[in-house]
Amino acid sequence: MSKRKPGFGKQLAELHRWNGWIVSLLAVTGLLLPWDEVRGWLDGHFRQPVKQLHIILGVLSGVLLLLYFPLMKRHLKQIRQRPKQKGNLSFVIALLIGWLLSGIVLWQLRSFPPSWANGALLVHDLFTYVGVPYIVYHSITRTRWMKKPERRTVRTTEEETESRLATSPAVAAHYEPTPLINRRQFLKWSLGATLAIAVAPSFFRWLNQATGGAISDVPGGMKEVSDSSNRMLPNPTPLPDSVNVVGGGAKGYFRVYTVTPLPSFDSATWRFTINGLVDRPVTWTWEQFLALARDVQVSDFHCVTGWSVYKNTWEGIPLSALLKQAGVKANAKNVKFYSGDGEYTDTLTLEQANMDDVMVAVLHDGKPIHRDYGGPARLIVPQMYAYKSVKWLNGIELIDKEHIGYWEARGYDTDAWVKT
Numbered sequence: 534m535s536k537r538k539p540g541f542g543k544q545l546a547e548l549h550r551w552n553g554w555i556v557s558l559l560a561v562t563g564l565l566l567p568w569d570e571v572r573g574w575l576d577g578h579f580r581q582p583v584k585q586l587h588i589i590l591g592v593l594s595g596v597l598l599l600l601y602f603p604l605m606k607r608h609l610k611q612i613r614q615r616p617k618q619k620g621n622l623s624f625v626i627a628l629l630i631g632w633l634l635s636g637i638v639l640w641q642l643r644s645f646p647p648s649w650a651n652g653a654l655l656v657h658d659l660f661t662y663v664g665v666p667y668i669v670y671h672s673i674t675r676t677r678w679m680k681k682p683e684r685r686t687v688r689t690t691e692e693e694t695e696s697r698l699a700t701s702p703a704v705a706a707h708y709e710p711t712p713l714i715n716r717r718q719f720l721k722w723s724l725g726a727t728l729a730i731a732v733a734p735s736f737f738r739w740l741n742q743a744t745g746g747a748i749s750d751v752p753g754g755m756k757e758v759s760d761s762s763n764r765m766l767p768n769p770t771p772l773p774d775s776v777n778v779v780g781g782g783a784k785g786y787f788r789v790y791t792v793t794p795l796p797s798f799d800s801a802t803w804r805f806t807i808n809g810l811v812d813r814p815v816t817w818t819w820e821q822f823l824a825l826a827r828d829v830q831v832s833d834f835h836c837v838t839g840w841s842v843y844k845n846t847w848e849g850i851p852l853s854a855l856l857k858q859a860g861v862k863a864n865a866k867n868v869k870f871y872s873g874d875g876e877y878t879d880t881l882t883l884e885q886a887n888m889d890d891v892m893v894a895v896l897h898d899g900k901p902i903h904r905d906y907g908g909p910a911r912l913i914v915p916q917m918y919a920y921k922s923v924k925w926l927n928g929i930e931l932i933d934k935e936h937i938g939y940w941e942a943r944g945y946d947t948d949a950w951v952k953t
């Protein structure tokens with residue numbers, strides 16, 4: 534038996550086929566990841582495996598690139614006379630390299646400062662907006678049925694047409710002997726237009742945000758609290774630093790994250806509780822809670838998926854003050870935080886919880902926090918990734934055991950420190 538290396542054309546075709554499948558799966562898994570709905574699928578257990586799969590496929594696409602590069606010179610020579618294919622080739626190679634490099638930064642974002650992750654996410658998203666429609670267009674227009682439509686179309690012959698024209702004036706009136714464009718071109722243009730129209734609204738919204746445009750009057754992209762379905766009265770009276778927004782106004786946009794349907798709260802029934810290993814378990818009503826002394830801080834907010842909101846002016850109660858008031862017992866080791874959504878929890882060690890900048894915030898840039906962004910009260914842990922910053926916070930429990938937070942139980946790192 535003789536083993537022969539596959540020919541050059543066959544090798545290229547194999548690479549093209551594998552690459553096609555891998556890129557398609559990358560697009561599907563990648564588009565699932567930022568989709569709000571998907572966060573809650575399988576009780577949150579869907580997201581991390583999809584992310585792992587996306588990364589494995591990403592690495593495989595890098596391997597295919599490495600396999601292709603030794604063949605590239607010869608391939609270029611082969612398509613020397615075909616500028617369209619050369620253009621397609623360089624565009625796709627640039628896309629794949631851009632996705633790969635930005636994807637590696639997003640994958641290893643803990644090793645980089647947050648600004649790198651922000652940049653990588655920008656590139657990754659831009660390439661997805663441009664690249665996925667391009668590849669869909671390429672894939673459909675290069676299939677055989679679009680390549681050679683004339684073979685699949687039943688055409689009347691010239692004579693048949695002539696005779697019908699001669700016998701029927703109605704047909705003659707509508708007959709155009711020379712179409713401006715042929716059927717294949719028409720299909721291609723329709724496809725291109727459909728893809729462009731389908732992607733445009735979302736793309737321009739994204740572009741507007743990416744270039745710092747406003748999507749709302751409120752910094753950080755939050756909506757006006759008057760639109761909130763929370764009914765929390767009275768409104769907190771902001772401190773001077775909040776009124777003056779000492780941070781200058783948030784830079785960037787929050788994505789609205791939740792693992793349950795968005796909850797709503799009413800000051801008539803809302804309560805904030807500290808219990809567990811404390812000397813004096815406490816429950817506050819909204820009015821009592823607003824009577825507690827508050828601080829103002831300016832801090833950056835980093836999500837572990839790559840986006841950040843800089844220079845947030847938060848006003849709220851330092852967590853250490855709340856803990857002091859309840860009196861932490863000597864055997865307490867960890868602090869467990871409960872969300873009013875009934876599902877989300879997270880945890881800090883006592884030492885972490887007593888850091889100066891850990892806060893239960895009720896105002897952002899001088900305005901009550903909108904329901905969608907965790908209002909009426911959310912935890913803020915500026916030095917850690919924001920999965921620690923529990924939204925709709927309404928319960929704190931002091932415990933002597935370890936607790937695994939919602940996302941940590943679903944694959945996120947228990948070490949949430951942001952590298953500076």
Ligand code: HEM
Binds near residue numbers: 837
């Ligand atoms: C065809 C190529 C690719 C496409 C279409 C694609 C698409 C996407 C999309 C749409 C997202 C979500 C971004 C967002 O949240 O706004 C994403 C995230 C991500 N991608 Fe890709 N990607 C591709 C290649 C890669 C490669 C090659 C890697 C790495 C080796 C990679 C790693 C990642 C990582 C780590 C994330 C962040 C996941 C998260 O935590 O949310 N991607 N990708």
Ligand code: HEM
Binds near residue numbers: 556622673
């Ligand atoms: C992410 C990258 C790419 C994907 C997902 C992709 C996908 C596809 C798909 C699905 C088809 C249709 C196959 C069929 O119906 O038989 C196709 C055809 C084709 N592609 Fe790509 N392709 C990619 C990149 C490229 C590049 C870089 C080139 C060239 C330099 C290229 C050249 C071609 C050609 C010439 C055809 C027609 C081949 C034929 O009719 O057998 N493709 N591609």
Ligand SMILES: Nc1nc2c(c(=O)[nH]1)N[C@H]1C(S)=C(S)[C@@H](COP(=O)(O)O)O[C@H]1N2
Binds near residue numbers: 787789835874919924
């Ligand atoms: N209750 C609750 N708190 C939460 C989350 C959540 O899904 N539910 N997501 C966390 C994550 S991962 C991030 S990045 C931030 C997002 O806050 P935002 O929705 O206000 O942008 O909230 C954190 N706190």
Ligand SMILES: [Mo]
Binds near residue numbers: 835836837838919920
């Ligand atoms: Mo996050």
